[in-house]
Amino acid sequence: MLTAREWLLLPEEEQKQRKNELSSYESFLLRTELAYSYFTDEEKLSLSEKQKKEFIYQKKYTDEEKLTFNKWAEDIFNKLQREIKKQ
Secondary structure, three states, X not given: OXXXXXXXXXXXXXXXXXXXXXXXXXXXXXXOOOOOOOOOHHHHHHOOHHHHHHHHOOOOOOHHHHHHHHHHHHXXXXXXXXXXXXX
16 A cells, blocks of 8 residues: 555656555545645655655654643743733
């Protein structure tokens, strides 16, 4: 099975030919999470193997990393709310 991220890196003609290899979940990812990921054929050709792998195999965050990020984002949100209330 082809993943949505792999499909995005295919040349446009090959994407058309292989669109039926995407599962319904991968199609869903293309319409949602990856909707704004777009590469021209030139960009696809210029990507190194390392860049392609980094795009296809996204880093999985640990629960601790997720909590740290969410705390950071909440702090920013709270600061913005305080700034708005001051105005």
